[in-house]
Amino acid sequence: MKYSGIDLHSNNSVVTVTDEEDRVVAEKRLPNDLTRIVGFLLPWRDELAAVIVESTYNWYWLVQEAGFVLKLANTGAIKKYDGLKHSGDEADARQLAHLLRLGILPTGTILPREHRAIRDLARKRMQLVRSRTSHILAIENIAARQRGMKISSNQIKKLTADEVDQMPFLEDVGLAIKSNLAVVITLGEQIDLLEKRLLEDMSERPEYSLLTSVPGIGRILASIILLETGPIGRFATVGNFASYARCVDSQHMSNGKKKGEGNTRNGNKYLSWAFVEAAYCAQRFCAEARRFYERKKAKTNTAVATKALAHKLARACYHMLKENKPFDVTRCFA
Secondary structure, three states: OEEEEEEEOOOEEEEEEEOOOOOEEEEEEEEOOHHHHHHHHHHHOOOEEEEEEEOOOOOHHHHOOOOOOEEEEOHHHOOOOOOOOOOOHHHHHHHHHHHHHHOOOOEEOOOOHHHHHHHHHHHHHHHHHHHHHHHHHHHHHHHHHHHOOOOOHHHHHOOOHHHHHOOOOOHHHHHHHHHHHHHHHHHHHHHHHHHHHHHHHHOOOHHHHHHOOOOOOOHHHHHHHHHHHOOHHHOOOHHHHHHHOOOOOOOEEEOOEEEEOOOOOOOOHHHHHHHHHHHHHHHHHOHHHHHHHHHHHHHOOHHHHHHHHHHHHHHHHHHHHHHOOOOOHHHHOO
């Protein structure tokens, strides 16, 4: 049996093939070309237990169907021995193959190509929304600084260049506002386009209607949560899902005392954001959620109370998707 590890970089990869005794059978640095890499591994295709690839930012192209069993290494969970005298790309590729042979390699989930494409579309929408918000805030700041005017974000979204010309600003100030406004309008059009595509895809999924039954989770948040979660079966327990959504504490304890924190960023930042946004909305429109939030805030602070409510909603979503049942407010806030 043979094992292959690939140390992936932005423009090249080190591909290693090892045997049952960790001896290097073949090893080569290759450009990031799928044909070249597949051609290099082809002589051992029938013997390879699997090909393990690092979970870096640019792995999509490398996990396409090529006739091999492909696995994605969870690099954040791999602990390297600190006493090593030598390290490098070849050593990293061999280490991946070594952990694969031992059966102790922490791996991530490779979602289908189509799922990754629509998920990245939702992430692109989030990027555009943040960019539009920055330009809206710029207009608000200019108006407040120049004339002490207060303009809401909804008013800015409805502004036109002609209306800006009628405002009591100097010509150069008006030009600055119109520049921001032009970007806001353009981004708004693109955001609407992406949202339309997302909702077309989501409306066909039965899980989508389940998530929209949760207070605080609307059409867009339901889309993001569903796409970032993927198949709910990949999470063995509700605790695993809550951890992935960054809704649990990360701390090291000894003798009842806190000795530090773990990797607080480990998990899905998009899922974390979605549940926090849902918590903000839920406390406004759901009486039970608001009571839970107020109890937590009385004991801690606003940030911790919001995160606790986000945790509640994340656990509820897990059970809903697992059991295929709509939201039950009594069960969630019992």
